[in-house]
Every structure is written in structure tokens, then in C-alpha cells.
Amino acid sequence: MKVVAIAPYNGLKEVIRSVKNKMNHIDMDIEIGDLEEGVKLAKEAEANGADIIISRGGTARLIQKNVKVPVIEIEVSAYDLLRVFTLIKDSDEKKAIVGFGNVIESAKTISNLIDVEISAYTIEHEKDVVPKLKELQRNGYQIIVGDTVTVHYTEILGLNGILLTSGKESVQKAIDDAVKFEKVYVPKKNKQILPKALLDQHEKAFLIMDKYGEIVYRNHQAQKIEGAISDDKLKRWIKELAAHKELKTLLKYKRNLLLIHGYFISFDHLELICLEITIENKQRLSLINGLKITNTSSNNSLQTLNWFTANNNIMKDAISKAKTFTLKDENVLIYGEAGTGKEQLASLMHIGSNRSSYPFLVIDCEVIDSNGWNQIFKYRSNDLGIIFNNLSGTIYLKKIDKLSIANQKLLLEFLERDEPKPRFISSSIANIDQQVNAELFLYELYLILSPLKIQIPPLRERKEDFETLVKLFINKFNYEYGREIAGIRQEALQLLQKKVWTRNIDELIQFMKEIILLAKGPFINIEDVASAEEKHELKFPVITDIPMDKTLKEIELAIIKKVFKEEDENHSQTAKRLGINRSTLWRKLKD
Numbered sequence: 331m332k333v334v335a336i337a338p339y340n341g342l343k344e345v346i347r348s349v350k351n352k353m354n355h356i357d358m359d360i361e362i363g364d365l366e367e368g369v370k371l372a373k374e375a376e377a378n379g380a381d382i383i384i385s386r387g388g389t390a391r392l393i394q395k396n397v398k399v400p401v402i403e404i405e406v407s408a409y410d411l412l413r414v415f416t417l418i419k420d421s422d423e424k425k426a427i428v429g430f431g432n433v434i435e436s437a438k439t440i441s442n443l444i445d446v447e448i449s450a451y452t453i454e455h456e457k458d459v460v461p462k463l464k465e466l467q468r469n470g471y472q473i474i475v476g477d478t479v480t481v482h483y484t485e486i487l488g489l490n491g492i493l494l495t496s497g498k499e500s501v502q503k504a505i506d507d508a509v510k511f512e513k514v515y516v517p518k519k520n521k522q523i524l525p526k527a528l529l530d531q532h533e534k535a536f537l538i539m540d541k542y543g544e545i546v547y548r549n550h551q552a553q554k555i556e557g558a559i560s561d562d563k564l565k566r567w568i569k570e571l572a573a574h575k576e577l578k579t580l581l582k583y584k585r586n587l588l589l590i591h592g593y594f595i596s597f598d599h600l601e602l603i604c605l606e607i608t609i610e611n612k613q614r615l616s617l618i619n620g621l622k623i624t625n626t627s628s629n630n631s632l633q634t635l636n637w638f639t640a641n642n643n644i645m646k647d648a649i650s651k652a653k654t655f656t657l658k659d660e661n662v663l664i665y666g667e668a669g670t671g672k673e674q675l676a677s678l679m680h681i682g683s684n685r686s687s688y689p690f691l692v693i694d695c696e697v698i699d700s701n702g703w704n705q706i707f708k709y710r711s712n713d714l715g716i717i718f719n720n721l722s723g724t725i726y727l728k729k730i731d732k733l734s735i736a737n738q739k740l741l742l743e744f745l746e747r748d749e750p751k752p753r754f755i756s757s758s759i760a761n762i763d764q765q766v767n768a769e770l771f772l773y774e775l776y777l778i779l780s781p782l783k784i785q786i787p788p789l790r791e792r793k794e795d796f797e798t799l800v801k802l803f804i805n806k807f808n809y810e811y812g813r814e815i816a817g818i819r820q821e822a823l824q825l826l827q828k829k830v831w832t833r834n835i836d837e838l839i840q841f842m843k844e845i846i847l848l849a850k851g852p853f854i855n856i857e858d859v860a861s862a863e864e865k866h867e868l869k870f871p872v873i874t875d876i877p878m879d880k881t882l883k884e885i886e887l888a889i890i891k892k893v894f895k896e897e898d899e900n901h902s903q904t905a906k907r908l909g910i911n912r913s914t915l916w917r918k919l920k921d
Contacts, residue, residue: 331512332357333505334375335384336393338364338478342386342404342496344812349501356505364389364478369396370557382508386496387477388456400511404496404504406433406477411440413852414475414494416816417801419446423472426451428462428480429494437475448475459483486681488653490802493809535588535607538595543568546602551609558583559605566687567592570722571603579688579722582623586610621702622692624677641794644787648675651784656682661754661779663730663762666786668898669836672757673728675786680724685753688723696732703737707744724753730779731760731771742775754779759899789834796827803839804854807846815846818854825859832903890918 335350335358337343343362350358359380363371368389375383376397383401385393390403406429415437418425426449427437434452441448449471451462459476460483466474467487474484474491481491535551543564548556558581559567570592571577577592589608594601640646655662656679664672673692680690693706727733733741745751756779765771789796800823804815818826831837844862845854880888890908897903905915 331508332359332379332381333384333508334358334372334380334382335360336368336371336375336389337362338368338386338389339493339495339809341809341812342501345496345498346384346501348812349498349505353505356509358505365392366557366560369393372397372401375399382511384504384508388479391456402504402508402511404500406436406494407497407500407503408436408440409499410494410497411437412444413497413814413816414492414805415440415444415446415448417804418448418473418475418492419444419817421473421798421801423490423798424470425449425473425475426466426471427475427494428453428459428466429476430454433494460487463487463489488649488678488682492802492805495808495814497814533609535605535609537605537607539564539603539605541568541572541601541603552607555583555586555588555607555609558588563687567605568603570687577722580623581689587623621694621698621706624690624692640792641798642787642792644785645792645795648784648786651782652679653682655679655782655784657684658782659684659753660781661756662782662784663780664755664757664784664786665761666757666759667788667834668759668900669834670786670788671835672786673726675784676724676726676755676757679755680726680753683724683753685723688752690723691725691752692728693725694728695737696729698737700734700737703740707740722750722752724755727754727756727779729758730756731758731762731765733771735770735772738772738775742772742778745775745778756780789831789838793827797823799835799838800826800842803842804846807843811847813846813849814852815849815854816852819856822854822856822859825856829863830902832900833898887918890915894919 333356335343335346337346337360340362343360346358346360350356350360359375361371361375363369365388368385369392372383372385372393373396376399380399383393383397383399384390384404385401386404390401394401411433425447427434428451429437431452431454434450437448437450440446441450451466453459453462456479459480463474463480463483464487467489472490474480474489475494476484476491477494481493484491532549532551535555536547536549537545537552537559538547539545543561563581567577567579571594575594577590579590581588581590587610589610591606591608593604593606595604596602640649652675662676662679664675666672677690680686745754762771762776762780766773766776792799800818804818807813808815826841829841841862845858848861849855849858890904893907894904897907901912901915905912908915910918
């Protein structure tokens with residue numbers, strides 16, 4: 331029997347692998363793919379002779395509709411529910427679990443047994459998920475437990491999603507069911523009939539469809555990128571075309587960048603949509619240091635709003651502004667110390683906006699050079715500049731305070747053109763007002779980039795949020811690494827609260843990852859924290875490239891500058907590493 335297991339998330343893959351390794355008689359391949367990606371993998375598995383497919387939740391149900399081989403679903407066990415409820419039991423926020431009937435009935439029983447205050451809501455179809463979540467949001471619920479589909483939409487709406495992960499018991503039962511099923515069922519080998527090769531040898535891909543998105547024709551190059559464009563993205567593009575008659579965007583796919591030009595064509599008295607796609611090797615863009623392109627239809631739902639939960643008033647205000655600004659088209663400037671989550675917040679705002687089906691470009695203003703900047707923002711025919719000039723997505727300018735005056739002028743010229751432009755979200759550690767006064771930043775550019783502003787507080791000012799954040803990260807790394815940590819002991823939490831988190835949320839995330847990987851039992855204890863802390867403190871970067879041909883004072887200044895930069899210009903952490911007090915550091919920096 332040939333079995334293919336399709337895990338909607340990486341942690342489940344690791345659990346399946348650990349169970350499978352104890353069952354040598356099972357020929358099993360394990361893949362990762364959620365929803366549409368899972369369906370694509372299932373179709374490939376069916377074509378390659380798979381007898382049975384094992385998957386979970388919404389992905390399993392979607393696969394069942396698209397393949398002819400049997401699909402066995404990994405069920406949610408009582409232990410899976412118990413583990414998640416234990417994790418969120420002590421949270422003061424309103425909690426709910428959303429799922430199908432069998433899961434909800436078990437959830438009610440478990441919650442009553444362990445005295446967890448959590449509301450349970452049954453849904454009949456996946457189309458009911460979003461309306462139910464919106465209803466819960468209106469009623470003040472903040473934590474939603476569910477499967478990958480539920481959590482995905484939960485976090486798009488700005489709530490905190492806790493994924494109901496499957497443990498070894500549930501996986502073992504699914505494999506046992508597959509073995510039993512095989513004994514009474516001999517699957518037919520329904521080979522997919524390969525589409526007849528098209529004669530069109532054009533180097534571009536052409537995808538032609540009707541106004542409902544049904545494919546009418548695709549050439550040979552388009553077949554190579556089948557699956558690159560999701561149904562959701564296609565629907566958004568069709569609406570865009572209906573409104574503006576033309577579409578220009580770009581999309582990452584495997585090792586390529588797809589430059590997409592959409593327009594209407596007439597054929598046999600029908601109005602059809604043509605997507606003309608140039609397939610560009612991503613290596614060309616990778617030569618531009620400081621540029622990163624992401625497509626935000628990813629199903630990795632735990633990368634959105636996890637650490638933007640808040641009881642802290644300043645953070646609540648930041649989240650409230652972000653939700654309001656998400657629906658606007660004006661540019662936004664985000665202030666905050668290093669590691670507070672500015673880029674994650676910008677990405678979330680893009681995901682929730684009308685531009686979410688278009689790319690999210692990250693430009694690190696501290697890293698990118700003038701050549702790369704010119705390629706992006708100078709309009710030149712037959713160049714990447716055309717794509718960026720017509721992009722409908724969002725450009726995130728990271729560390730805008732580090733941008734040189736020359737590049738500021740080029741950006742200002744671009745922004746002052748009378749033509750459609752992407753939305754800009756910028757971030758800064760430094761106070762731009764002070765830079766404007768010191769003539770280090772162009773006042774006109776500042777006005778264009780900052781009609782809307784958000785301030786994110788450092789972690790040290792968010793004491794009310796600390797415990798909730800820790801528990802959310804436990805869930806995050808349970809999901810990513812297949813761990814089954816149920817919570818954290820109070821004394822271990824108190825030890826974490828005493829630490830100085832100079833790099834804010836980023837440092838807490840890295841630290842929690844180490845703890846989760848090192849923890850031996852179901853609960854994180856004080857020994858786990860101490861062990862991770864010992865390893866964490868040894869991770870200071872090594873100072874290299876010291877100019878030994880300089881004077882002692884110049885060598886000292888070079889070392890101070892290097893450490894200061896490595897510590898994101900944080901005075902306290904720099905002084906600590908150098909073994910001097912802050913006043914001495916301030917004086918030396920001033921000199």
C-alpha cells in the first residue's frame with residue numbers, strides 16, 4: 331500500500347514522521363501543503379499511484395472533493411483539546427472554539443471537565459467560518475481556537491488564533507484506519523490524462539479565461555506555472571480588471587518572478603481576459619540588496635497578528651489605529667524601537683487592505699545601494715522600473731531614517747508623479763521630526779510618507795501583555811516544531827518577566843523558540859528557562875575587522891561604532907557589551 335500524508339503545517343509533518351518511523355511496513359511519503367496547495371499535492375500523488383491519502387481538517391475535506399482515491403482525515407482527539415485548553419485556561423480574554431460538530435461536542439465535554447470558560451460554536455460548512463468569526467469579533471471575543479482554515483481567517487480579522495494541533499495519538503489512529511481500509515478496498519489506478527501539448531512556442535505564458543475565471547486556453551509556458559495563481563487572487567484581479575480595464579503586477583513562484591499584464595480581448599463575439607506573463611528569473615532581483623518580495627496569500631496563519639494582542643493601552647491604541655488605517659489608501663509611518671514588530675504590523679495592514687492580492691515589497695533603506703534604488707524607482711522602458719512604477723501593492727520602507735538624501739530625492743520625484751502608485755508604509759527607529767530639523771530628511775518627503783502615524787511601545791512598557799505573549803509563542807512553536815507543550819510554570823514565567831529584553835519582541839521570540847526546543851516535559855519549568863538563558867547569553871556577535879593600523883583612539887572608536895550598530899543603536903545594550911556605563915558611552919559617541 332502506498333500512502334501519501336499531506337500535513338497542513340510543518341509541526342504535523344514531524345509528528346507523522348515520528349509515528350511512521352515505528353511502522354516499517356507502511357510505504358508513506360509525507361508532504362506539506364494547506365488547502366489549495368494540499369489539493370495540488372494530492373492530485374500529484376494520485377497521478378503517481380497513491381492508494382490512500384491522509385490529511386487533516388479543511389485540507390482533508392478539500393482534497394476529498396478533488397481526488398478519486400480514499401482520503402482519511404486525522405481527527406482531533408480529546409488529548410489534543412485538553413492540551414490547547416490547558417494552554418489558554420488562565421487567560422482573561424474572551425475565548426471561543428469554532429469547528430464542526432464532532433469536535434465541538436468533545437470540546438464542550440473537555441471544557442466542563444477542566445473548568446475552562448470557553449464558548450463553543452458549531453459550523454456546518456467552511457463558508458460559515460468568516461461570518462461566525464465576524465460575529466464573535468463584534469461580541470468582544472479575542473482568542474479563537476480552531477483548525478488551520480479557522481485560524482487563517484481569524485488572524486486576518488485581527489483576532490488571536492490558536493491552532494488545534496494533532497498529537498501522536500490522532501496520527502496513529504489515522505494510519506491504523508488506512509491499514510484497515512486497504513484490506514477491503516483495492517484502489518483503481520486512475521491516471522491523469524496529460525493535456526495535449528500546445529504548439530505555441532512563445533517565451534511568454536498566456537492564460538485566457540472568461541469573466542468568471544474559467545480557463546479557456548493556456549499555452550505550454552502557462553502549463554509550467556500552473557498553480558502559481560490562487561483562485562482568491564484570480565477573483566481579485568478580475569474585479570480589478572473590470573474596474574480599470576488593465577492590470578500590472580508581479581508574483582513570486584518557485585525560483586521565478588512572474589511579471590503579469592492583464593487586459594481584455596475579443597474573440598468570436600466574446601469578451602475574454604488575457605493574462606500575459608513574462609517569466610523572469612528571481613536571480614536578477616536578488617542582485618538588489620535590501621529588496622524582498624512576498625505574496626501575502628500564504629496559509630502560514632501564525633505569522634500575522636500573534637504578538638499584536640494587547641491589554642496595554644498604548645499598544646491597544648496602536649492596534650486600533652492599524653485596523654483603521656488598513657482600510658485607507660494613505661501612506662503610513664510606524665515608529666518603534668528595534669524588534670517591536672513594525673514590519674509584521676505593516677505586513678498585516680497590507681493583508682487586510684484592498685491591495686492584499688498584490689505583492690508586499692520590503693525595501694531595507696539601510697542596506698539598499700543607489701544602483702538598486704535606481705532600478706526600482708527610475709522609470710525606464712524594458713526594465714524592472716516599469717513593473718515597480720505600475721505596481722498596485724504595498725511597498726514597505728524599512729528604516730526610512732537611514733535613507734540617504736540622494737535616494738530621498740529620487741523617491742520624492744517618484745511620489746510626485748501624477749500616476750497610480752503603490753501604497754507606502756514606512757518605519758523608523760529615529761524621530762524623523764528631529765532629522766527634518768537637522769536637514770537630514772527632506773521635509774516634503776516626510777509630509778508625503780506620514781499623513782498617518784502609529785507608535786509601537788517597547789516590550790518593557792507592555793507588562794500587562796507579557797504572559798499572553800509567552801503563551802501565544804508556545805502555540806506558535808508547537809505548530810512549527812511539532813511540540814506538545816501545554817503551558818509554563820508560574821516561577822518560570824516570573825523569571826522571564828525579570829529579563830531585560832533589549833531587542834523587544836524579536837528577542838522574546840528567539841528565546842521562546844530555544845525554550846520550546848529544549849523543554850523536556852509538558853510544561854516549561856524554571857530549569858528550561860535557565861538552560862535557554864545560558865545558551866542565549868553566549869550568542870553575542872564577534873567583533874572583527876578591527877583597523878590595527880590606526881591609533882588607539884581610532885581603534886576604540888571603530889569598536890564602539892561596530893557594537894553600537896550591532897545592537898541597533900541601543901545605548902544600554904551597547905554599554906553592557908563594552909563593559910562601560912551609559913554616560914561614558916554617550917560621551918565617547920559624542921566625541
